[in-house]
Amino acid sequence: MSSSPVGLHRVIAPSGVLPQAAERLDARAEIWPDEVRIAVERLNLDAASYRQLAEAHGGDGTAVRQAVLDIVQARGKMQNPVTGSGGMLVGVVDEVGPESPLGVAPGDRVATLVSLTLTPLQITDGLADWDGKSEQVPAQGHAILFARSIVAKLPDDLKPELSLAVMDVCGAPALTARVVREYVDKGTKPVVSVIGGAGKSGSLSLAAARHAGAARTIGIVPVQAEVDRLEAAGLADTVALADARDPVALAEAVEQAGGPADITVVCVDVPGCEHGAVLATAAGGTVIFFSMATSFSAAALGAEGLAADVTMLVGNGYVPGHADYAMQLLRNESGVRGLFESRLAED
Amino acid sequence: MSSSPVGLHRVIAPSGVLPQAAERLDARAEIWPDEVRIAVERLNLDAASYRQLAEAHGGDGTAVRQAVLDIVQARGKMQNPVTGSGGMLVGVVDEVGPESPLGVAPGDRVATLVSLTLTPLQITDGLADWDGKSEQVPAQGHAILFARSIVAKLPDDLKPELSLAVMDVCGAPALTARVVREYVDKGTKPVVSVIGGAGKSGSLSLAAARHAGAARTIGIVPVQAEVDRLEAAGLADTVALADARDPVALAEAVEQAGGPADITVVCVDVPGCEHGAVLATAAGGTVIFFSMATSFSAAALGAEGLAADVTMLVGNGYVPGHADYAMQLLRNESGVRGLFESRLAED
Numbered sequence: 177m178s179s180s181p182v183g184l185h186r187v188i189a190p191s192g193v194l195p196q197a198a199e200r201l202d203a204r205a206e207i208w209p210d211e212v213r214i215a216v217e218r219l220n221l222d223a224a225s226y227r228q229l230a231e232a233h234g235g236d237g238t239a240v241r242q243a244v245l246d247i248v249q250a251r252g253k254m255q256n257p258v259t260g261s262g263g264m265l266v267g268v269v270d271e272v273g274p275e276s277p278l279g280v281a282p283g284d285r286v287a288t289l290v291s292l293t294l295t296p297l298q299i300t301d302g303l304a305d306w307d308g309k310s311e312q313v314p315a316q317g318h319a320i321l322f323a324r325s326i327v328a329k330l331p332d333d334l335k336p337e338l339s340l341a342v343m344d345v346c347g348a349p350a351l352t353a354r355v356v357r358e359y360v361d362k363g364t365k366p367v368v369s370v371i372g373g374a375g376k377s378g379s380l381s382l383a384a385a386r387h388a389g390a391a392r393t394i395g396i397v398p399v400q401a402e403v404d405r406l407e408a409a410g411l412a413d414t415v416a417l418a419d420a421r422d423p424v425a426l427a428e429a430v431e432q433a434g435g436p437a438d439i440t441v442v443c444v445d446v447p448g449c450e451h452g453a454v455l456a457t458a459a460g461g462t463v464i465f466f467s468m469a470t471s472f473s474a475a476a477l478g479a480e481g482l483a484a485d486v487t488m489l490v491g492n493g494y495v496p497g498h499a500d501y502a503m504q505l506l507r508n509e510s511g512v513r514g515l516f517e518s519r520l521a522e523d
Numbered sequence: 524m525s526s527s528p529v530g531l532h533r534v535i536a537p538s539g540v541l542p543q544a545a546e547r548l549d550a551r552a553e554i555w556p557d558e559v560r561i562a563v564e565r566l567n568l569d570a571a572s573y574r575q576l577a578e579a580h581g582g583d584g585t586a587v588r589q590a591v592l593d594i595v596q597a598r599g600k601m602q603n604p605v606t607g608s609g610g611m612l613v614g615v616v617d618e619v620g621p622e623s624p625l626g627v628a629p630g631d632r633v634a635t636l637v638s639l640t641l642t643p644l645q646i647t648d649g650l651a652d653w654d655g656k657s658e659q660v661p662a663q664g665h666a667i668l669f670a671r672s673i674v675a676k677l678p679d680d681l682k683p684e685l686s687l688a689v690m691d692v693c694g695a696p697a698l699t700a701r702v703v704r705e706y707v708d709k710g711t712k713p714v715v716s717v718i719g720g721a722g723k724s725g726s727l728s729l730a731a732a733r734h735a736g737a738a739r740t741i742g743i744v745p746v747q748a749e750v751d752r753l754e755a756a757g758l759a760d761t762v763a764l765a766d767a768r769d770p771v772a773l774a775e776a777v778e779q780a781g782g783p784a785d786i787t788v789v790c791v792d793v794p795g796c797e798h799g800a801v802l803a804t805a806a807g808g809t810v811i812f813f814s815m816a817t818s819f820s821a822a823a824l825g826a827e828g829l830a831a832d833v834t835m836l837v838g839n840g841y842v843p844g845h846a847d848y849a850m851q852l853l854r855n856e857s858g859v860r861g862l863f864e865s866r867l868a869e870d
Contacts, residue, residue, distance in 0.1 A: 182802070182829055184771065192769060193769075193770060193773075194770050194771075194802075194825075194828070195828070196800050196825065196828045197795075197798065245731070249664070260820065261820075261824075266551070268591070270771070288826065289817070289827075290828050290830065291827060291828055293824065293825055293828065314749060324829065325830065326830045347827065369574075378824065417648045422539055422540075423540070423541050424531065425539075429729065435743075448544075451541050451543070451544065455529070455541075464817070465837070467561050468819070468820050468823065470819045470829045471819065472815070472817045472818065472819040472822075472837060473607065473608075475837045476815065476837050476838055476839060476840060477543060477607075477608075477638055477815075477840070478543060479638065479837075479839045479840070479841060480636075480638060480694065480839065480840030480841045481541070481542070481543045481637050481638055481640065481673065482541070482671065482839060482841075483637065483671050483841050484530055484674050484839070485839075485841060485842060485843055486839065487836065487839070488836065488837035488839055489834065489835065489836060489837070490812070490819060490822045490823050490826075490835035490837060491823055492823060492826045492827065492831070492832075492833065492834070492835055493823060493824070493826070493827030494826060494829075494830050494831060494832060495832060496825045496832055514840050
């Protein structure tokens, strides 16, 4: 059987689906000519997945650890069957097939930027070094990358946790910058509002919007402590307090902060922010939804119901060059780095 | 209490939400100065909503009728609590508030282009003329339009059922044409593939793509009868057979038909088409999702997992001028009109 760039040859069941939709992958260590094998060091579980597992097991770390082992054993990948989500991993390149286009070499320390939901994985140490109490999972084993995977070398001068946290959300600043540049190229410097501006994807998106030429950046946060934190970071021209689930309150807050926004970036992982995002965006504007809690139908019907002529984008986690761009923002913007480091210290 | 252009003054519970998110609206007949009251003639239930009701009641028309009456009585609007969807309505303008910006006059025969999910509605005839066996519901009563609503006058020369069917999906051709023109303006005539090309929104989208300057149009349909029907209509340069839920098969079919597509338009209302749409789209291309069965996370994670640099749009049902544009396509393209009339004859 020859290999497929998207990994169809590793799908065991059901046949014919892509690896992400598969119930079970073939995670054997032997690689096809266009694959790469990684010696795993650490898994970084998706926050929604870890929260579900922790709640399902009442916070019992040993039970959570066993649940992760059972999932990987059964599925050949770490994809939470309840949330459908995965995460990413860090490791060292072990073997590179002669036809791999990924540009890595044995010994490179890398992070995978495609989801664990489609990455063949075997764990060999029983996760003995993990207490089941955090999303960061020290692990030994191997993972497989296909030809059409995305992988980033980890910088030597940054803590791996910091690089990982940045890479985990690096699609958001890259796409935000692209959309801002499209406005600038057409002759308009846009007002950009980021809902959830003090978070990881939010703070990077604010930095990206300013870097790409926004006329004005607005950060919206839900509590006063985040107002203080984001103001101290200096990443937004204005910081405002609003509950993003309350459309009228959100639109008023953005208006008072210098809106409506030409571009609204939704970075808060709570359901029910679609109508507010649409209402707080100018006619002819753009909403970019990065939150996985976004409801497609709420967004589509909400815009129609408001007679709102806005372009709504599904936040694609992949934009070429996204990891390098996010790392550049982290290095150049002390406010971004400060927010990331304080969040890591809290974890 | 003063009125709000988006209808906040009609929300009874919970307070502070937009009418679409409300459990219950105030459907009183008395209008605020910026409102319009319509004497209802016919409701056109959303297909997903009608299907759910029919299945829940085992096809018993009397029970379906009572269920619709109960919903409207309880909620002050026709929003199916299971599917969340509504539909649209036809009626005659009864009273126009002095501050209404909608540009209609008493006696105008109109269709509402905002969803029933946010339209205050009272039914007064017990739906006595409806057998509960179809989505088309003859009804007497009244409905209220807010300042920021969308309403279209019905043409005198077309059957109301035909106009309604066109207006129900008129956002799709308008947005498709807009995206195609953006490519043309940048110097590229795009290849456009429409998944579900023989349906209502699909056939209009194919006609719009060609009208707006596509280099080539591809219609994808799931069964041979639809191949024959779409080929006879002459709306696509190539018609191909594929199951849109099978990403690999879909991508191969589009490829053989002259793809990959620069623009993929998803018009089939079945779940699981996200990965195929992404895989069948060229790098740098655009996917427009019009299907309400679209999963936001499947689209976002799917594109990331395939390392696919595609722009993904949530199909907004509102684009300025959308109803006029769709009616123009219907009048000028005999293939579109033929498909619509044959579908209406089958209903």
